[in-house]
Amino acid sequence: MIISEGSLVLFFFNSDKKWLIRIENEKKLHTHLGIIDAGSTIGLEYGSHILTNKDKKIFLLPPNTYDFVMKSQRTTQIVYPKDYGYIAARTGLRNGSKVLEIGTGSAALSTFLASIVMPEGHVYTFDVNEDFMSIAKKNLEKSSMDPYVTQGIYDPEKIGQIRDVDLVVIDLGDPWNYLDIIYPSMKSGASVVCICPTMNQLENLATHFFHGGFIDSDCVETFIRKIEAREGKTRPSMRMIGHTTYLGFARKVLK
CATH class of the missing domain: 3.10.330.20 (Vcp-like ATPase; Chain A, domain 2)
Structure with missing residues (x-):
């Protein structure tokens, strides 16, 4: 090429x-x-x-998608690529999936999600902060993922019009407050994943999963450690990315 x-x-x-x-x-x-x-x-x-x-x-x-994510313009902390693969595997994300995301940020995760669901699927992403939207749009355009992503300012009524969603991603500080809002948009059995920087948030989220019509709750933290592979002296890298976030997963059932 x-x-x-x-x-x-x-x-x-x-x-x-x-x-x-x-x-x-x-x-x-x-x-x-x-x-x-x-x-x-x-x-x-x-x-x-x-x-x-x-x-x-x-x-x-x-x-590639990894390069676009790591070199994207950022206004907020991003979800790191070390979590992307587990999110995709745990939720069954694939070409044709319909994704609802609340908390666009810089659109790093939106970029990855779109790269998986394209060309037949679509990502609908909303943010509560209008200032983030222009930077997110530029990052999506740079990666050529913008045709597969619809952006908007958070509005419960607009979210209520989106139906048959396969995966919901919530990347806000109080994800439990959005579970009742996204519930009607989800297919039965569909997955939700919430990004929680602290254990207090994760504990609160798990409690709301239990009472909110969700099962198969799974709370995880992923780590990745680079290996410096050199002939005769291969060893783990002295530096690594430590804690970035916790991931809270669950699946919708009928109430």
Whole structure:
């Protein structure tokens, strides 16, 4: 695949030093590794490399969903990719699923959800803060996921018009207050996952699941540890992402 003007390219030096850039003819990126001439990549093939003016080799990669999420513009704390796979597996998310999300934030999780349910499914995402919406829209457009996502300001009446939802995601500080609102929109047996930064929130959520028409409650925290794999001296990395959030899952049953 050939890089052209307007293409998005991940400039990769190593796992800690990489840049996601939209290519323009005269564009140059000034880094501590030297000047990266983005315009010079036009006509090159993804997977090839260029040199900075300090002779540092920079590889040209096509960005994937992980890259878009980690390089997205942020106004709030995002749900990290380490949680994405478990959310998808635990809820049965797939192409064609209809997803309702309350708490768009920077649309990092929205981007991932859309990449799974596309092209036949759709994500309806709402936020209580209108200021977040423009940044979320830009991030969705950058990843080309915007055709599969409908954004809106939180409105219980609009949410009530969405039916037969396969998965609900609630990423707000008081998710239990939204369970009665999202319940009518969900298919019987559909899943809900709530993002809870603290154990107090998780405990309160689990109590409301029990009394609110939800079963199969599951509260988890995921960790990921990188391994520095080098010949003769492979060991775990000295640094890792610690606690980010707890995930509270449940499934709807008829009351």
